[in-house]
Amino acid sequence: MLEVDTINSFYGKAHVLNDLSFSVDRGQVVALLGRNGAGKTTTMKSIMQMVVPETGRVSFLGQDITRKATHKVAKLGIGYVPEERRIFTDLTVMENMEVGRQPPRDGAVTWTEDMLFDLFPNLAERRQNRGKALSGGEQQMLTIARTLMGNPSFVLLDEPSEGIAPVIVEQMVNVIRQLKADGLTVLLSEQNLHFAQAVADAALIIEGGETKFHGTLEELNAHPEIRDAYLAV
Amino acid sequence: MGFYLAQVLTGLANAGALFMVASGLSLIFGVTRIVNFAHGSFYMIGAYIGYTLMQVLPGAVGFWGAIILAGVAVGLVGLVVEMLVLRPVYKAPELFQLVATFGVILVIQDLALLIWGPEDLLGPRAPGLRGVVRIMGEPIPKYDIALLVITPFVALGLWYLIARTRVGVLVRAATQDREMVGALGVNQAWLFSGVFALGTALAGLGGALQLPKGGADLLMDFNILTSVFVVVVIGGMGSLPGAYLAAVIISVVNVFGVTFLPQSTLVLIFVVMVLVLMIRPFGLFGREEVAGEHGQVGEPETPIHPAGPRVRLLVAVGLVILAMLPLYGSSFSLVLATDILIFCLFAASLHFLLGIGGLVSFGHAAYFGGGAYVAALLVTHANSPMELAFLLAPFGAGLAALIIGWICIRLTGVYFAMLTLAFAQLLWSLVFQWGEVTGGDDGLVNIWPSEWLKASTTFYIFTLIFTVGGILLMRHVAHSPFGYALRAARDSERRAEATGINTKRVRWMAFTLAGVMAGLAGGLFVFSKGSVFPNELEIARSFDALIVVFLGGVKTLAGGVVGGAFFKGVEEILTRFEYWRLALGLLIIFVVIVAPQGIVGTLRNMFRRHVKDET
Ligand SMILES: Nc1ncnc2c1ncn2[C@@H]1O[C@H](COP(=O)(O)OP(=O)(O)O)[C@@H](O)[C@H]1O
Ligand SMILES: [Mg+2]
Numbered sequence: 078m079l080e081v082d083t084i085n086s087f088y089g090k091a092h093v094l095n096d097l098s099f100s101v102d103r104g105q106v107v108a109l110l111g112r113n114g115a116g117k118t119t120t121m122k123s124i125m126q127m128v129v130p131e132t133g134r135v136s137f138l139g140q141d142i143t144r145k146a147t148h149k150v151a152k153l154g155i156g157y158v159p160e161e162r163r164i165f166t167d168l169t170v171m172e173n174m175e176v177g178r179q180p181p182r183d184g185a186v187t188w189t190e191d192m193l194f195d196l197f198p199n200l201a202e203r204r205q206n207r208g209k210a211l212s213g214g215e216q217q218m219l220t221i222a223r224t225l226m227g228n229p230s231f232v233l234l235d236e237p238s239e240g241i242a243p244v245i246v247e248q249m250v251n252v253i254r255q256l257k258a259d260g261l262t263v264l265l266s267e268q269n270l271h272f273a274q275a276v277a278d279a280a281l282i283i284e285g286g287e288t289k290f291h292g293t294l295e296e297l298n299a300h301p302e303i304r305d306a307y308l309a310v
Numbered sequence: 311m312g313f314y315l316a317q318v319l320t321g322l323a324n325a326g327a328l329f330m331v332a333s334g335l336s337l338i339f340g341v342t343r344i345v346n347f348a349h350g351s352f353y354m355i356g357a358y359i360g361y362t363l364m365q366v367l368p369g370a371v372g373f374w375g376a377i378i379l380a381g382v383a384v385g386l387v388g389l390v391v392e393m394l395v396l397r398p399v400y401k402a403p404e405l406f407q408l409v410a411t412f413g414v415i416l417v418i419q420d421l422a423l424l425i426w427g428p429e430d431l432l433g434p435r436a437p438g439l440r441g442v443v444r445i446m447g448e449p450i451p452k453y454d455i456a457l458l459v460i461t462p463f464v465a466l467g468l469w470y471l472i473a474r475t476r477v478g479v480l481v482r483a484a485t486q487d488r489e490m491v492g493a494l495g496v497n498q499a500w501l502f503s504g505v506f507a508l509g510t511a512l513a514g515l516g517g518a519l520q521l522p523k524g525g526a527d528l529l530m531d532f533n534i535l536t537s538v539f540v541v542v543v544i545g546g547m548g549s550l551p552g553a554y555l556a557a558v559i560i561s562v563v564n565v566f567g568v569t570f571l572p573q574s575t576l577v578l579i580f581v582v583m584v585l586v587l588m589i590r591p592f593g594l595f596g597r598e599e600v601a602g603e604h605g606q607v608g609e610p611e612t613p614i615h616p617a618g619p620r621v622r623l624l625v626a627v628g629l630v631i632l633a634m635l636p637l638y639g640s641s642f643s644l645v646l647a648t649d650i651l652i653f654c655l656f657a658a659s660l661h662f663l664l665g666i667g668g669l670v671s672f673g674h675a676a677y678f679g680g681g682a683y684v685a686a687l688l689v690t691h692a693n694s695p696m697e698l699a700f701l702l703a704p705f706g707a708g709l710a711a712l713i714i715g716w717i718c719i720r721l722t723g724v725y726f727a728m729l730t731l732a733f734a735q736l737l738w739s740l741v742f743q744w745g746e747v748t749g750g751d752d753g754l755v756n757i758w759p760s761e762w763l764k765a766s767t768t769f770y771i772f773t774l775i776f777t778v779g780g781i782l783l784m785r786h787v788a789h790s791p792f793g794y795a796l797r798a799a800r801d802s803e804r805r806a807e808a809t810g811i812n813t814k815r816v817r818w819m820a821f822t823l824a825g826v827m828a829g830l831a832g833g834l835f836v837f838s839k840g841s842v843f844p845n846e847l848e849i850a851r852s853f854d855a856l857i858v859v860f861l862g863g864v865k866t867l868a869g870g871v872v873g874g875a876f877f878k879g880v881e882e883i884l885t886r887f888e889y890w891r892l893a894l895g896l897l898i899i900f901v902v903i904v905a906p907q908g909i910v911g912t913l914r915n916m917f918r919r920h921v922k923d924e925t
Contacts (some may be wrong), residue, residue, distance in 0.1 A: 125493055151495035163490045165483045175476060176483045177494045227495055 078103040078262050079124070079155075079230060081283075084133030084143075086123045086286075091133045091265055093119045094130065094273035094286040095110055106257050108280045112309055116286040117266035118160055121233045124264075125151050125157050129241040130298075154182055156229030160266075162216045164223070166209035170200055173208055177226035185230040186259050193222040196252060203301040214245035221252070224258070232256070250275045271273045271310055274298075282307045312446030315567065319445070321562030323454035324523075326461035328355075329557035330378070331534055332541040333468060333550055334509035339549040341484040341505045344396060345724050348414040349538065350531035352510040356384045357416060357526035358426050361433065364521070370437040377518040380551065384514025385507040392506040397499070398903045404723075405670055407859045410902040412853050414530060416895030422528060433521030453522050465554050468512075481505060483549060507717040513673070532849050536735040539728040540579060544586045546596020547724060555594060576739035583732065584717060593721055594799025609869065636662035636767040644770045645838075646882065650808045652834045654874035655777040657858040659827035661870030662784045664859055666793060667820040668800030669719075673734025674729045674855050676714070677825040679847030681707035681832025682736060682891060686754040686842045696760040700833045707829020708822055710737070715821035719814055721885050731849065754841035773834050780827050781871060787823065796820050857898060863912075 079101040086094040088264050093116050101107045105308060122128040124135055126147050134143045142150050165173050174190060181187040194201035197218040203211060211219060215301065217237060234253070239248045253263065253276045265272045273280060273294070280297050282290035284307050290297065297304060330481035335349045363376035391414055399407050432784055442449035471476035484491045484501055492498045517530070524530075532890050541560055544553025563582055586594060590668045635647055660674045667897020685707030688699040714733045718726055741748045748754065763769050787793050799808040800814035845851065855879065880897070884890035905912045 127489065127493060146497075147489075147492045148495050149495045151493055157493045159490065159493070163487055165486050165490075168479065168482055168487060172479045172482075175479045176491060176496070178476075179495050223494065 078105075078138060078254035079264070080136045081120070081124065082134045082136070084123055084135060087118055088119075088128070092286070094123060096133070096285065097286060097288060098133075099281050099288060099291060101262060102258070103262055104260060105279060106253065106263040106265060108279045110268070110270065110280055110308055111266075111274060111283040111289075112307065113268065115283050115307075117233055117283065119286070120268065121157065121159075121235050123263070124150075124160050124233060125155065141186045145153045151227065152179065153232040154185060154228075156224035156227050158220050158224050158232065158234045158237065160239060164208040164211075164212075165218050167207060167284050168223065169207055170204045170211070170219055173223050174226050178225035179227040181297050181298035182228045182230060184260075185228045186261070187228050188225045190226075193225060196220055196225075196255065199254055211264040212247075214241040215243070217241055217249070218235070229261070231262045231263070234263060236266050236268065238267065246272060268309060270304065312448045315446060316448035316450055317459060317565050318562055320452055320454060322453075322461075322558060323457040323561075325554075325561035325566065326457045326464075328534070328537055328541055329461060329518040329554050330464060330519070332545070332553040332557055333465075334512035334516075334536045335538055336508035336542055336545075336548050336550065336553050337481070337512075339505055339724070341481055341488070342396070342400065342502050343404075344400075344411070344505075345404075345727065346509070346917070347408055347411040347535070347801035348391070348418065348531075349510070349513050350533070350535040351415050351418040352384050352388060352513035353534050354526070354528070354530040355387065355422060356380050356514025356519055357433075357524075357530060358422055358431070358517075359383050360518030360521050361431050361526050363424075364434045371471060373434070373437050373470050377515065381511045381515035384517070387509030387514075388510025389503055389507040389704060391510075392503050394901055396506070397502075400502070402902075405664070405856075405860060406902050408670070409857060410899055411899035413500065413858060413895040413902065415853075416891040416898070418895075419528065419531065420889045420892035420895070423636060424892075426526070430527040431522065431525050433525040436522050439522075457519065462466075465550070469550060477504070503615050512900070525825035531702050534578065535849065536576075536732060537579075539732055540583050542593070543728050543732065544583055544593055546590075546593030549593070550594035550596075552595030553592055571922075575745070576736060580732065580736045609613070629778065631655045633771070636770060641766055643810075644766045646878075648766070648770050648773045648834075648838050651773050651777040652831050652838065652872045652877040652879050653781050653850045653858070654752070655834070656828055656831040657855050657862070657874035658781045658784060658875075659831065659871035660855045660860045661825045661856040661862070662788065662827070663820060663824035665869065666788050666800070667817060667824075669817060669821065670727045670856075671718075671821075671824075671852075672731035672849075672856070673852050674730070674824070674828055675847050675851035676730075676734035676737045677707040677828035677850070678832040678835070678844070678855075679710050679741075679844075679851065680710050680825075681829025682836040682842040682846055683741060683748065683754070683832075684829070685833045689757050689777075690754050691747070696758070696763070696837060700837060703833025703836070704826045704829035707832060708826035711822045712769075712818075713826020715818050715825070717820060723890075731852065734847065734852055735849065738844055738849075740849060741878075742844045748844075751844060753841055755841040757842065758840050759837040763837075764891040769838060773838065776830060776834060779831050784823070784827060792816070792819070807855045817876040861898075885891075 081099050083098050084094055097116075097120065109120060111117050115191060119128055119173065123130050126142065126145055129144055134141055136142060137150070137153055137155060140153070144154065149175055165176065168176070171190070174193065194204070199215055200222060203215065207215065209217065221234070221237070229273060237249050247301045250272065253265070256263065257276070265273065265277060277294055278289065279293050281288065281304065289307050290303050331353050333348060338346050338349075339346060342664030360376050360380035363379055364373055366372070367376050395410050395414060396407065399410050436453050436456065439452040442451050443455060444450075458707055472481060478503055478511060480491060480496055484498065488498055491501070537560060541556040544559065545554070559582065560579055563578055564575055567578040571578060588595075632647070636644060639647070656678050660671065663669050663671055663674070681703035685699040685703040688694040688702060689696065709772060714730070718729045718733070721729055742750055744750070758764070759769060761773055795806070795811045795816045798809065798811055799816050830870055832846070835846070858873040858877045859870055860873070862869030862871070880894070884893050887893065
């Protein structure tokens, strides 16, 4: 479904992604693992073309999306859930979701506000609250709900478990499983291996912007030395 | 009692147009982060287009239809401007965007002159609303009542659009994080264009609505700009309720001012503004604005070095050539060279503030004109000898900069810029309105240098010494520990503070020094011309200096000087043509889009590339 082919991305002169390649198949949940600063966020931004790779190419559903405008990438059905959450703090929960609204898409669930409030019951009680009044966990749910309003067929989730309470992490695990059951394809970045193990089919480990491991989670579990070398446990 | 009520009602009526223009400016800034300096120009063409339409369309339906159509037409013009001029510069530093909008101002001024001619146009009266109504015995024009009623509806409509519709949600979201809005699938380009069109349409609507009260003339663009900036600063950038409340406050204060203190209406408004800012630095409903994402003057560049031996030699040769000008130049070339030198010093002082200090002042003419007026006032009223008056010019300007700077450096970014402009307008209006002392519009004349300096040759050498001295002094300061502290404060306020630099004080001192140097230029100016008029304090003069700094290149020390020489040269040629503003405006827009490094920066890049090719 998504193919990343030897991309190189830069911030000014800093070379952050180095010949990175991988692909994600339809219906898969792939965990993108790596330490802080490994290049996970940059990989996601390079897929969204918020950072434009200088060389290499990114294709989605067989279509080259490199150098496309970010909003066009989103319109093709890629949903992006950024790590810093970046909800609109002055807007209410309902309004935040409104920003994400896109027309229905073939081959993807068409979400309504009510369906999302079923998925995130905490948000239902806070629909008229402003973003800044929400707790960290609620903000994280809102970011996901907002992205789902675009009816994506593929979602980039950047460290969804970062900085939220353990109960909410549990809830997130369930949400991701449910999304997977609905047929959504997910690329999920994590530093937290446990979270990844709970939801992912395959894992991709990067370090210094290069691929260090690509395989199933069983394979990863069979090689604890890889885990110890590239992940903080 | 009735009298006061009448005053308040008039104020409320006047607030209408002001609110519309200010809210448009606010909206555009919120989403695009561009301070649209050309906003006054859109207001002006709104008035002109409305006037023309009212001539064509008959009756009451025609009158009101003309107002609405004028708003729509101006919105379309705004759309074109956004797509042609602003789209290419959204990613550029703030200063470039500003300069681009100056270009638009100049182009619109000349186009308006071309289409509607130089005469002031008297606005037609609204059909059916010609007379007055008496409220508690006081006469109130019926049209004022109409405005009183209409404005809240426009405000409400706008509020509904922003607060209750999807478009409004997107606009508010983009005001906060436009990249994220794009990542959610919204085409930002169209959002920007739409907001710009809406904002300019509001300005045009305001211009057309005030026709029966104020008519249309070619000075409207700058005249409204000050009030709008004051409204936005008081109300808070990006806040609609703030814009409405501030427009009402300003208009009511203004009406009372006209009645009780006719000489100092603007002063009164500024007192209100300073009071508000003392209590709420970001306006009644505003919040701190982070400087533009790309910084105000662009990314930090290669560090500036003291000139190498080759450059020093070049400068020395240049100075010798200049010093010998009386030997080979005509007397006309001496006068022109004097003009250029003075302008270079003025531009260099702004360049120091902007390039080294990162402080974008929109009102630097205050200190240039201020210096000129200090000298002229001393000669006129105290019969002071020329030498003393000349020496006190930079001191007077420096004192003004010290006081104004103290208030302005509390703010940053757009607020700082608007405040400096507002204060410059305050000085201008003081000079303009206080006719007994300053001569008002007639200026002060017969301010000639002493006998020993009368000859154009000696005055030229005198000017050369002071301008070169001033420029070298600023260069020296730029490379001194103070200069480093100033640059550190520019590049990262937090880091500078952490290393023990008092950034506020450093900026304040830089502001003052720039004021002193501009005052020196002003002192030279008044004695070279023998007279001074209020236009030396005008917004247009401040803009000239900004354009020069930009043309020369913000990031190069020579930028102010080279830009000054180039600008005066071009002006000398262009002003021979009737529509020189149009040409200059187009030139500026062209430079912004094509050669954003300015003259010096572009030449240097070409030179480096050349050197690279050779090796
Ligand atoms: N905006 C930026 N400008 C410059 N360097 C950046 C920027 N964002 C990230 N980096 C650098 O790129 C590298 C990868 O960062 P990132 O993709 O955020 O890693 P991760 O998400 O895995 O923690 C890091 O070394 C980081 O310092
Ligand atoms: Mg990250």
